[in-house]
Amino acid sequence: MPDWLEIVVRSVSLLIILFFFTKWLGMKQLSQLNVFEYITGIVLGGIVAIHVSTLESPFYFAVISMLIWFIIPYLVEVISLKSKTFRNFVQGKSRVIIQNGKIMEDNLKKEHYSTDDLLESLREKNIFKVTDVEFAVLEPTGKLNVLPKTEYRPLTAKDIGLKLAPSKEPQTVIMDGRPILESLANLSLNPTWLETELEKMNVSIENVFLGQVDSDGQLTVDLYDDKLTVPMPTQKPLLLATMRKCQADLEIFALATENERSKQMYQVNSEKLQKAIDKVKPYLQ
Numbered sequence: 001m002p003d004w005l006e007i008v009v010r011s012v013s014l015l016i017i018l019f020f021f022t023k024w025l026g027m028k029q030l031s032q033l034n035v036f037e038y039i040t041g042i043v044l045g046g047i048v049a050i051h052v053s054t055l056e057s058p059f060y061f062a063v064i065s066m067l068i069w070f071i072i073p074y075l076v077e078v079i080s081l082k083s084k085t086f087r088n089f090v091q092g093k094s095r096v097i098i099q100n101g102k103i104m105e106d107n108l109k110k111e112h113y114s115t116d117d118l119l120e121s122l123r124e125k126n127i128f129k130v131t132d133v134e135f136a137v138l139e140p141t142g143k144l145n146v147l148p149k150t151e152y153r154p155l156t157a158k159d160i161g162l163k164l165a166p167s168k169e170p171q172t173v174i175m176d177g178r179p180i181l182e183s184l185a186n187l188s189l190n191p192t193w194l195e196t197e198l199e200k201m202n203v204s205i206e207n208v209f210l211g212q213v214d215s216d217g218q219l220t221v222d223l224y225d226d227k228l229t230v231p232m233p234t235q236k237p238l239l240l241a242t243m244r245k246c247q248a249d250l251e252i253f254a255l256a257t258e259n260e261r262s263k264q265m266y267q268v269n270s271e272k273l274q275k276a277i278d279k280v281k282p283y284l285q
Helices: 003-025 035-053 059-082 084-091 105-110 115-124 181-186 191-201 235-256 260-284
Strands: 095-099 133-138 144-148 171-175 208-213 219-223
Touching: 003 035, 003 059, 035 059, 059 084, 095 105, 115 144, 171 181, 181 191, 191 219, 235 260
Parallel strands: none
Antiparallel strands: 095 133, 133 144, 171 208, 208 219
């Protein structure tokens, strides 16, 4: 076999093996590397690089080396899940950097975390004054998590007593001009419903780059043609406006009639409808 062809075969083979080893070690290997996982990633990459270019080394040496460096981290992960002490030793543990608004200088030194590093991490979270921080902890991955003081936290709906409707994640029902039947089934919908909604928008499914349905069953689409505009869903605002109009009409009828019995009936139903509007308003806004 020519050398160039052997390099190609080794590269492809070892890359496939490395891919499956990484997946079996878990997705955490890709997003939150601790010290041991970082070392493992470097060594596995080094093994692949060395045995791809060193043709004198038998191919099975690379497989054996990679297998060893897969088994050890895998066993470490298994033991770490069962023993917190072992997990703290291998992966490290969180360290409090700011507590009650006070910087813990000793903990900074233990983590070899400089003042500049701390300020940079705070600025990444749009915090420019250390005195605005109530609590901050440095995770084993090197990420700084911050809890601002109460007066500097973003205002939430709960803080002002505003009731909001619960929401679920939207389902993608169209991607690259093709319907996704599984997502439609999750929403108890079918392709016929999808075609009907697209006809209301005067849009063909082939021109839809991405289509999503929210928890209220409203379809929103993004088209391939950026020059075309698609009307936003109006069902919920229209329903709320209709209910308000009906309630206003009942009040007008109560004022217009001279029959006391009818006046009382209009007023009672107007109050009931107003209560219904107050209940459904968070869901229709």
